[in-house]
Amino acid sequence: MEPILTKYVKQPGGASLDFYMKVGGYEGLRKSLGMTPDQVVDVVKQSGLRGRGGAGFPTGMKWQFVDKKSPKPKYICCNADESEPGTFKDHVLMERNPHLLFEGCLIACHAIGAKVAYIYIRGEFYHVQQVLERELAKARAAGLVGKNIMGTGFDCDIFVHRGAGAYEAGEETALIESLEGKKAQPRLKPPFPAVAGLYDCPTAVNNVETLCNVPFIITEGAEAFAKLGPEKNGGPKLYCISGHVKNPGVYETSMHTTLRELIYDPKFGGGIRGGHQLKCVIPGGSSVPVLLPEQLDIPASFDGVASAGSMLGSAGLIVMDETTCMVWAAQNLLYFYKHESCGKCTPCREGGDWLHKLLMKIERGDGEMRDLDLLLSVANNIAGKTLCAFGDAAATPVLTTIKTFRAEYEAHIREGRCTLPASWRASHPVLAAH
Amino acid sequence: MSFHPLMEYGAGHHQSARVLPEEGPAFQFTAANLAKLEEICTRYPAERRKSAIIAALYLAQGQQGYITLSAMRAVAAAIRCSTAEVEDIVYFYTMFYTRPMGKHIVMVCRTLSCALAGAERVTETLSKELGLRPGETDANREFSLLEVECLGACDRAPVVGVNDDWHECQQPEAAKALIDGLRAAGAGSLTGCHLKVAGE
Ligand SMILES: Cc1cc2nc3c(=O)[nH]c(=O)nc-3n(C[C@H](O)[C@H](O)[C@H](O)COP(=O)(O)O)c2cc1C
Ligand code: FES
Numbered sequence: 001m002e003p004i005l006t007k008y009v010k011q012p013g014g015a016s017l018d019f020y021m022k023v024g025g026y027e028g029l030r031k032s033l034g035m036t037p038d039q040v041v042d043v044v045k046q047s048g049l050r051g052r053g054g055a056g057f058p059t060g061m062k063w064q065f066v067d068k069k070s071p072k073p074k075y076i077c078c079n080a081d082e083s084e085p086g087t088f089k090d091h092v093l094m095e096r097n098p099h100l101l102f103e104g105c106l107i108a109c110h111a112i113g114a115k116v117a118y119i120y121i122r123g124e125f126y127h128v129q130q131v132l133e134r135e136l137a138k139a140r141a142a143g144l145v146g147k148n149i150m151g152t153g154f155d156c157d158i159f160v161h162r163g164a165g166a167y168e169a170g171e172e173t174a175l176i177e178s179l180e181g182k183k184a185q186p187r188l189k190p191p192f193p194a195v196a197g198l199y200d201c202p203t204a205v206n207n208v209e210t211l212c213n214v215p216f217i218i219t220e221g222a223e224a225f226a227k228l229g230p231e232k233n234g235g236p237k238l239y240c241i242s243g244h245v246k247n248p249g250v251y252e253t254s255m256h257t258t259l260r261e262l263i264y265d266p267k268f269g270g271g272i273r274g275g276h277q278l279k280c281v282i283p284g285g286s287s288v289p290v291l292l293p294e295q296l297d298i299p300a301s302f303d304g305v306a307s308a309g310s311m312l313g314s315a316g317l318i319v320m321d322e323t324t325c326m327v328w329a330a331q332n333l334l335y336f337y338k339h340e341s342c343g344k345c346t347p348c349r350e351g352g353d354w355l356h357k358l359l360m361k362i363e364r365g366d367g368e369m370r371d372l373d374l375l376l377s378v379a380n381n382i383a384g385k386t387l388c389a390f391g392d393a394a395a396t397p398v399l400t401t402i403k404t405f406r407a408e409y410e411a412h413i414r415e416g417r418c419t420l421p422a423s424w425r426a427s428h429p430v431l432a433a434h
Numbered sequence: 435m436s437f438h439p440l441m442e443y444g445a446g447h448h449q450s451a452r453v454l455p456e457e458g459p460a461f462q463f464t465a466a467n468l469a470k471l472e473e474i475c476t477r478y479p480a481e482r483r484k485s486a487i488i489a490a491l492y493l494a495q496g497q498q499g500y501i502t503l504s505a506m507r508a509v510a511a512a513i514r515c516s517t518a519e520v521e522d523i524v525y526f527y528t529m530f531y532t533r534p535m536g537k538h539i540v541m542v543c544r545t546l547s548c549a550l551a552g553a554e555r556v557t558e559t560l561s562k563e564l565g566l567r568p569g570e571t572d573a574n575r576e577f578s579l580l581e582v583e584c585l586g587a588c589d590r591a592p593v594v595g596v597n598d599d600w601h602e603c604q605q606p607e608a609a610k611a612l613i614d615g616l617r618a619a620g621a622g623s624l625t626g627c628h629l630k631v632a633g634e
Contacts (some may be wrong), residue, residue, distance in 0.1 A: 012634050073479075085545045085584040095627070123488075123529045124585050126598040127627050159477040164488050165528030167583065181484030181513070183526040199482055240589065242547035248589035286546060286584075316588070318547055332549050336583050342526075374440055 003252040004236045005212050009096035017138040020099040028215030032107045033152045040111040046222035048234045053079050053207030054313050056302040062204055065194035066112040072201040076108045076117035079207045081170035083122055084285035086316030089238035090208035092250045094128045098135040104211030109156045112204055116157050120175050123164040132160045167340035171388045172205035185344040186388035229255035233301035243319035246270035255301035262300055276321035284313025286333050287393030289400040325420045326405040327412050330397045331359040337394035345386040352394050354378050365416035458502025467493045487513050487523055491530055500531040536571045536578035538616045541595040544581040547588035552606055556592045559609035600627050
């Protein structure tokens, strides 16, 4: 598939307003402003666009749920927190195609009747924020953002809001809390943001890549978008490939593409690094179950990956070769989850730490067989018992690695050490300090 | 009693202790920073100044290098909220520092994709080279070494952040080169973000 969202990312000057206008920029906005908000929502619904932030929820439906009759202001919050391990696609879009995102934000605002969109960007993306602010100023000067956009009487502003280091700020209600100047902790749902979101007003939270798909849908039509991919999985999709592949990077293709192609095709990942074989892949950022080499002949679509028992999530493929110790990998991820737990729900706050401690015990060589059942028990007491999906995310690396690689855990415990030849990690002094 | 019948409780780790922020030298925002903050506040509804709290803390940290109780009070006054609310934010988000840091804050990403590329050894060699354990700052306040979580550039692992700049594909063997480069040329010695396109 010919790239759509990332077509010009390698073009010198490709991020500038001038260039964007030369290649038909803001035509989607112009067209949408000639449509009623309901017509815009309908087209997006027909296109079947599904959210690219992780859950794959239909975007048109999300916009339709926004309470338009409410007398309160409405808001679009663009989720640019991009903190899911293994995910780096929004980074590329914002840095190399910022006007596409602004155009998507403006169309979304028109669709739900909002006058302001906030782009919530993670604190570490300082350099990306600089690009966004610079280009936003140009768009404002050109009358594309602000009052009376394109002379149509449509007023809409976009502001970039910088976070300060918190994975949980990517969860939509925690993002809203953080935008309100509070700790990034999730809210009890319902009410959903569509009814009471930012400042208690009707709000839609959309991922960067999701919003970047909207201009194409408006200019080319719902059908053109849908037919780029399998049924219910239409449009272009960005995949982030990292880990033990020859060509890590962001690749745009249709969701017809299989996971195997993404990992092995020279156009994409290019196969496993020299002299090694694939052990497993986490297909959707760190929070989803692992897939084995024999499970890869499925379309890398929301439904395709779900049918194999995992999730497309944020489409971050973390590829691991045979030298990777799965106890170590689970330990690495649980350190992340215990570090990032926002502390609101007890199962996640306490349980994440327990899981990490138990994994460290096994890594150190002090594990006992009963620790495996204890790991499962603790993990199962986190999953599904927290306000947001963080709990499930934290439990998953433990549940999936024990399910798929139990023998490896048992060998660790029996031998009192990692049994993989290439493992230099158990004796690692920095690791031991944790 | 523990929440889980088989997990020990009360042994060191789980005992909580409230950390009190240091008073620090008297802090006042510069006029330029106050003006900048007022501009940022206009982005939010007038009665929602609290939305600018993170921005205010960045300004305070930019001015003083770290956040003290005195700075928290100045932020609270500017945002018109309580000091406790500011303290909450400072301790929750990882990018605010409550003690003086080095001129170069070297942050090694330790999450899975970077770890698969040897991030642990990057930390190890940097640690040896600087004589610092992760979390520490040297006596001259030249370097701080930190481990951080996924920076969102995993295709260029291992990724190292230095203050607001990035350095990518850091090999463990090149720790000395990274540090010498920072000493000699500051951020100019870093690779920056790979998305910079040739010809720009
Ligand atoms: C713990 C956690 C972290 C999340 N982090 C992100 C993130 O960094 N970026 C993102 O777009 N969505 C993230 N999400 C998903 C959001 O909650 C939400 O589903 C998404 O922003 C909706 O946008 P979409 O419909 O366009 O996908 C996260 C969810 C959870 C539970
Ligand atoms: S794991 Fe290091 S940048 Fe993502």
